[in-house]
Amino acid sequence: MTDWQELEKKYYMRTFDRIPVTLVRGQGARVWDDRDKQYLDFVGGWAVNNLGHCHPEVTKAIIEQAQTLVQTSNQFFTIPQLQLAEILAGHSCLQRAFFCNSGAEANEGAVKLARRYGKLKRNGAYEVITAFDSFHGRTLAMTAATGQAKFQEPYQPMPVGFRNVAYNSIEAIKAATTSQTCAVMLEAAQGESGVHFPDDGYLKAVRAWCDETGILLILDEIQTGLGRLGTLFAYEQFGVETDIMSLAKGLANCVPFGAFLAYVGCSVFTPGEHGSTFGGNPLACAAGYATVRFLLDNHIADNAARVGQYLISGLGYLRSRYPFVTEVRGRGLLAAIEFNRDMGQQVALVCLEKGLLVNKVKPNALRFMPPLIIGKSEADEALGILDKVLAGF
Numbered sequence: 001m002t003d004w005q006e007l008e009k010k011y012y013m014r015t016f017d018r019i020p021v022t023l024v025r026g027q028g029a030r031v032w033d034d035r036d037k038q039y040l041d042f043v044g045g046w047a048v049n050n051l052g053h054c055h056p057e058v059t060k061a062i063i064e065q066a067q068t069l070v071q072t073s074n075q076f077f078t079i080p081q082l083q084l085a086e087i088l089a090g091h092s093c094l095q096r097a098f099f100c101n102s103g104a105e106a107n108e109g110a111v112k113l114a115r116r117y118g119k120l121k122r123n124g125a126y127e128v129i130t131a132f133d134s135f136h137g138r139t140l141a142m143t144a145a146t147g148q149a150k151f152q153e154p155y156q157p158m159p160v161g162f163r164n165v166a167y168n169s170i171e172a173i174k175a176a177t178t179s180q181t182c183a184v185m186l187e188a189a190q191g192e193s194g195v196h197f198p199d200d201g202y203l204k205a206v207r208a209w210c211d212e213t214g215i216l217l218i219l220d221e222i223q224t225g226l227g228r229l230g231t232l233f234a235y236e237q238f239g240v241e242t243d244i245m246s247l248a249k250g251l252a253n254c255v256p257f258g259a260f261l262a263y264v265g266c267s268v269f270t271p272g273e274h275g276s277t278f279g280g281n282p283l284a285c286a287a288g289y290a291t292v293r294f295l296l297d298n299h300i301a302d303n304a305a306r307v308g309q310y311l312i313s314g315l316g317y318l319r320s321r322y323p324f325v326t327e328v329r330g331r332g333l334l335a336a337i338e339f340n341r342d343m344g345q346q347v348a349l350v351c352l353e354k355g356l357l358v359n360k361v362k363p364n365a366l367r368f369m370p371p372l373i374i375g376k377s378e379a380d381e382a383l384g385i386l387d388k389v390l391a392g393f
C-alpha cells in the first residue's frame, strides 16, 4: 500500500499542519480514509461542504455541464454564470456579481472595487479598515487585511492600504477613519479566530458610520454566508445591509468558487478594470447554481438554524458536565467550545480515533462546522462521541 503521508513529505510544500489521515471518499456528512475507516465530518472541508459530500444534485449538474461546456473566455456570455448571478441577486440585498475562484480572490476583488469607488467618488480614498483577529485570506493584500500578526510577520513589509483595529469597537473604526478611507471590511462573525460574533448593535453602528461618512461597508461572508448561521446570509440576523459582500466556501458545494456582490450604486468597474480567466466558468457556475437552488428550495438555512440550536444546547450541556469547558459559542451550524487550557489538539485527535472530525481552531478551542444538511441524529452522534472523549480528560 502506498504511504501517501511519506509522499507528501517528499513532494508537497509543508504549509499545512496535517492530521495523519488520508481521506479517499465522502458521502453526505461522512468521509472514509484509505483504510476504509468512516468518520462523521464536523469540519466540512472548513465550512465548505454545506450540502454534504458528493451531493447528488450538485454532482448531476457537474456531470451534465462537464459534458456540455466547461470553460470559455469571459469575452463570451455563458448561461450558468448569468443564472447564478440572477439567483444571488434575487435573494440578497445586492444587485451585481463578479465570480472568481477562492475566498481570498473574492476579497481582493471587493477591495479593488472599494478602491475604484474611492478613486471615483471620494477623492482617491483607498484605505480599508479591517479588524484584529480577522481572517480574509492568504494573498499578500489579504494577509495585510487579516489583522493577525502571526500571518503578517513572515512576509513583512505588508502592502499598504489597510488599518487593523479592534473588532466590536465602533470607536476604533471612527478613530481610524480619515479622508483616505474608502471602506470598512469585516467578517459577519470571526470564524478562523475561534468563532466570535459581533456584539449587539455593532454592525448597525458600523453601517450608520459608513452612511454618515460615505465610506463603503464590505462584509466578508465567506464562512458565514449561504445558510451557515441559519439564514441565507448572516447580515440578515444583524439588521444591516451591506454595500459589498464576499462569498466562497459553500457557494458551489466543494467546487472552488469565489464571488463578490455589490450594491448597484457602488458597482463602478468598467470593462477591463477587473477580470479572471477561470472565474465564473460554466462548470463552477453550474455547480454553484445547483447548490444555491437546492439550498433555497429545501430551506437548508432553516435546518441549520434548527439543528444548530440543538447542537449548541448539547454543547452547553457538555459545558455543565466538564468544568474545563469554559465557553460555548455558536449560531446556526458554526460553533466552538473553549477549554481552560491548550487541550484542543489532544481532544481533536481522540475524537478522530473515535470517528469524529472536529477542527482545533485555537490551541484551547474546537470549532464545529458540519454540512448544513445534518439532522439531530448526527448532532447526537457527534455530541455522544465528544462526551465520551471529554470524560477521559
Ligand SMILES: Cc1ncc(COP(=O)(O)O)c(C=O)c1O
Residues within 6 Å of the ligand: 046, 102, 103, 104, 105, 107, 135, 136, 137, 138, 187, 191, 192, 220, 221, 222, 223, 248, 249
Ligand atoms: C472569512 C474568510 N474570509 C476569507 C477566507 C479565505 O478563503 P480562501 O481560503 O478560499 O481563499 C476564509 C477562509 O477560511 C474565511 O474564513
